[in-house]
Amino acid sequence: MKYIDLKPIAEKFNIEGAVLSAAPTGNGHINDTYLVVTDSAKYILQRINTHVFRSPDQLMHNIKAVTEFMRSPLQVITTRDGGLFTVTQGGHWRMMTCIENSYSCEQVDDPEQFCEIGRAYGSFIHELAGFPARNLFETIEGFHDTRRRFEQLMRACEADPVERKKTALEEVRFACEREKDTDVLNDCVRRGEIPVRVTHNDTKINNVLLDRDTGKAVCVIDLDTVMPGLAINDFGDAIRSGASTGREDEDDSGQVRLDVDLYRSYAEGFLAGCPDMTEKEIELMPVGARLMTLECGIRFLTDYIEGDHYFKTDYPEHNLVRCRAQFRLVQEMEEHL
Numbered sequence: 033m034k035y036i037d038l039k040p041i042a043e044k045f046n047i048e049g050a051v052l053s054a055a056p057t058g059n060g061h062i063n064d065t066y067l068v069v070t071d072s073a074k075y076i077l078q079r080i081n082t083h084v085f086r087s088p089d090q091l092m093h094n095i096k097a098v099t100e101f102m103r104s105p106l107q108v109i110t111t112r113d114g115g116l117f118t119v120t121q122g123g124h125w126r127m128m129t130c131i132e133n134s135y136s137c138e139q140v141d142d143p144e145q146f147c148e149i150g151r152a153y154g155s156f157i158h159e160l161a162g163f164p165a166r167n168l169f170e171t172i173e174g175f176h177d178t179r180r181r182f183e184q185l186m187r188a189c190e191a192d193p194v195e196r197k198k199t200a201l202e203e204v205r206f207a208c209e210r211e212k213d214t215d216v217l218n219d220c221v222r223r224g225e226i227p228v229r230v231t232h233n234d235t236k237i238n239n240v241l242l243d244r245d246t247g248k249a250v251c252v253i254d255l256d257t258v259m260p261g262l263a264i265n266d267f268g269d270a271i272r273s274g275a276s277t278g279r280e281d282e283d284d285s286g287q288v289r290l291d292v293d294l295y296r297s298y299a300e301g302f303l304a305g306c307p308d309m310t311e312k313e314i315e316l317m318p319v320g321a322r323l324m325t326l327e328c329g330i331r332f333l334t335d336y337i338e339g340d341h342y343f344k345t346d347y348p349e350h351n352l353v354r355c356r357a358q359f360r361l362v363q364e365m366e367e368h369l
């Protein structure tokens with residue numbers, strides 16, 4: 033990657049003190065995240081991925097509105113001329129408060145920790161129940177429209193721009209065998225059986241920060257996809273990322289199991305945080321877990337076939353390996369359903 037001098041970028045924002053250092057932090061798949069340390073405070077500087085988020089203006093409008101409404105410790109730091117981001121050195125940059133003495137986890141350590149993450153994501157929805165959804169832009173169209181994700185995979189297979197389809201035939205077949213299922217939640221919404229709420233939509237476990245001393249959740253981060261959505265999808269994506277015994281990119285499928293105790297702990301925390309879930313939503317929680325895992329696998333597979341333009345990857349088959357781990361977990365869930 034091209035060298036970027038982060039100091040002058042950081043200095044465009046309303047920060048306190050002189051910049052001492054700026055270094056990469058975190059493990060997100062989308063934005064480039066840096067920890068900026070000054071002689072009096074710490075900040076999070078991010079280069080927004082504008083291939084994924086086409087309208088940084090709308091994106092930042094959403095984040096500012098939501099963090100202010102929630103009075104979250106995560107707040108947008110404006111630029112010295114009052115903007116929500118700055119365009120410089122070939123990128124769109126934003127700055128957020130750094131949540132100090134906190135950590136995010138890539139894999140769950142124990143059921144209590146997962147329960148706590150569940151409570152945080154559940155309360156997030158609960159707290160936003162009074163937020164006017166019409167004030168939010170749709171930052172990615174059809175983000176959790178699983179049918180649409182399936183159609184995108186079919187188009188990628190048809191175009192096969194980097195001739196990778198032949199190396200993923202089994203995975204494509206796996207997705208096709210489940211095509212019908214991709215309509216299930218869309219149909220429930222159409223029939224008015226479940227409410228559309230303001231949801232997070234990217235409830236991976238590492239998008240909650242936990243206090244290093246107490247282990248309690250401090251706040252939910254990564255608010256790029258806060259939009260109208262389904263609570264069961266927020267439930268489901270956390271199960272996908274936290275209730276598996278393997279890593280998201282585990283290459284030994286034997287390691288990928290659904291940990292039912294972890295599933296239960298998460299459900300308990302989530303329902304405690306969001307006590308207004310309807311009966312139908314509660315009934316559909318396992319369906320959401322399976323569909324979000326299937327959808328995520330489909331997205332990794334699509335990106336693999338298209339040549340890795342969306343998710344950050346460390347090696348050429350990375351997205352395919354991620355897809356396989358998701359599909360393995362889908363099978364596990366099907367056995368448990």
Ligand code: ADP
Nearest residue numbers: 058059060061062063076129130131136238254
């Ligand atoms: P991405 O969209 O790429 O996933 P995130 O906003 O989730 O980007 O940030 C990536 C990682 O950086 C997080 O998982 C977390 O570890 C760390 N991080 C992000 N924001 C903060 C913050 N405000 N305070 C402390 N750590 C943060």
Ligand code: GN1
Nearest residue numbers: 059060061062234236239254257328
């Ligand atoms: C991305 O940004 P991050 O790393 O928290 C993606 C999620 C996927 C996840 C899979 C905006 O999440 O939808 O589920 O990777 N975020 C976006 O790890 O596409």
Ligand code: MG
Nearest residue numbers: 060238239254
């Ligand atoms: Mg993230």
